[in-house]
Amino acid sequence: MSIRLRLGAAIVAGALALVGFTAVGAEACACGAMVPPKGSSVDVDAERALVKLDSGVETIALQLNMLGGSTEAALVVPTPAPARVSAGDTDMFTRLDELTEPEVRVVNDWWPSIGGDGATAVGSAPTVVRQVQLGPLEATTLKGGTTKSLKKWLSAHHYVLSPAVRDGLADYVRRGWSFVAVRLKSHRDLNGGTPPLLIKFPSKTLVYPMRLSRAATEPQHVRMYVVGQHKMTRADSDNSGSAAGSSSVEWAGRIASADLDNAGLKEFFGTNDYLTVFSSVYTDPRLQISSDYRFVRAGDDDPYQPVQTRHHSVQVGGIYAGPLIAVAVAVLVLAGIITLVVRVLRRRKTSTL
Template identity: 40%
Template sequence: MGMRYALRSLVVTVGVALAAGSGAVMSANACACGGIVSGDSSARVDSETAVLGWDGKRETILMRLGMRFEGADAALIVPTPTPATVSAGTAASFTELTRMTAPERVTEYDWFGSGSLGGDSSGAAPGSGPDVLSQVQLGPLEATTLRGGDLTGVREWLDTNGYQLRPEVSATLDPYLREGWSFVAMRLTSAKPLSGALDPVRLTFDSDRLVYPMRMSAAATTPQFVRLYIFSDHRIARIDPDTNSQTTTTEFASPITEPTDPDLKALAAGHNYLTELSIRIPDPAAITTDFLLAPASKDVPVRDRIVTKEYVEILGLPAGYVLIITGLSVLGVIASVVLRRRSATSSREP
């Protein structure tokens, strides 16, 4: 008989999903990032997974989106404190991540048959558009890094380039722009139906703190769920003000061996501690900050376990009881022998 503590699915938010195309903007399917908008009402993000690494100066987010659509364009915008470099990752990274965070296998021996136990403000002139710093094609995904401009200028650039924002979504861009953040605009350029995971995308940018962009998720209309994986020297916890109004659970926190996958090895950058946080946001409209992450007060390990119970028996009986009874019997014999010898000695004395 064994006991299993299940390891939950891995989901992380990475930004805001937007529509591209000339048709009317449809309502968004809810997701942790705020929703995907498309002329195809069935278009949606099925899953979003990501891993974070930070060396104190430069942060990297490796993410993989699982998307489903029947031909309508779809897009995603991710705000970053400074301009990001965008490149392709590999699915092998997530395969190894699953292995690294797998439940610990433990064998328990039962001897008695019992049960188990941010940046500077931007001074852009009104209506100024963003600078296009780079544009790369990653399979069916086109990624453009944007810097500068104000809300009006950025809206005009996105509209001209086929991105259509709902008013409540575009409003969430403004705080980032005023603080001088940059953006990565990603859109699907293939008209072929898609159902499954896209190849992972890597975003790398300078940052003086470990931050995960979440303020755009205020456009979501249903409770949101986020899952973060962070490489560090210590267990990681949230320190942003929104922590108190959201539920954050540490699902995994443990020292690890160095990853063999090149992407994960670069993310770890010599750090030997991995933390997994699951976060529930009951009221996205109440979001006021991005996730800010820092070392926890103590490196208390957390890990799911698969416990295998093995019963130890002797002659079909619980070994513990057999050994106790045998031990008591031996002690009884020894005590009897000692008493007889003392009695015999006493009888011989004058």
């Protein structure tokens, strides 16, 4: 994928303000663990990811929203196989939001509303497969080792894992997964959206690592953009059951090539043209998350676009037109009745003379 990255202070100052989510405290993001230096904190409450699986290679474009009192942090992302990391186009998600906007329908309100507004490797240390520097980002791909040796590697680089995150990493280590450790450095506290990361790795299925977000202590919001030849659906165990979080398809349909006017998006889509957007909210991540996301082809390719209703008040002189019309009609009807009664009384009076 062709990637352009503006280096220097501009990317640090600009990219950290890309996303406008309201941040609440959290210990881990959905895709991985945000590991701050000891004695400081970095919270992640929301993330957006664009994913696809082509010819046995999965690609994830990831952007996080952060709020913290630290100028650096490390993101640990589990992957089924060693990954390659590069920088993504900073406008990708902005264009995706534009392409998946709800249909707007205007409803004329003639009457005032009543009731208010609705509102597992053996013993050895992990191997550093590769390390790349992407402006303010340093990405290291780790393979093998044990949970203990992975923790030791992170500690040696001045980062520590909370017990909850360490327990989550242990499961991925047992399954033989690799990890991407991303260090983000800034001249000021980390706030806002990170520069998008492109993470590529071999995979037989389209999977998105979620288990580490069980360490989150506050509600989490995840928005997934899944690219393919057809409409996709979630097939993981967390997508059903009484303990599941609130997850839904927010948009689905084919994207015309002409609408992919962002270079990064155009190359990401490639020969694919179907986009499915999922939104998930976890009010209690510890209880609601137990598996990674797994995406498979849906049973149909029916498009879906949400409808956003906007109300327009029809008023005359600051007063709703509905009541005015009703009063006018009532006055006319009353006048008609009075006129009729008067005529009847006159006829009766004339007939008696």
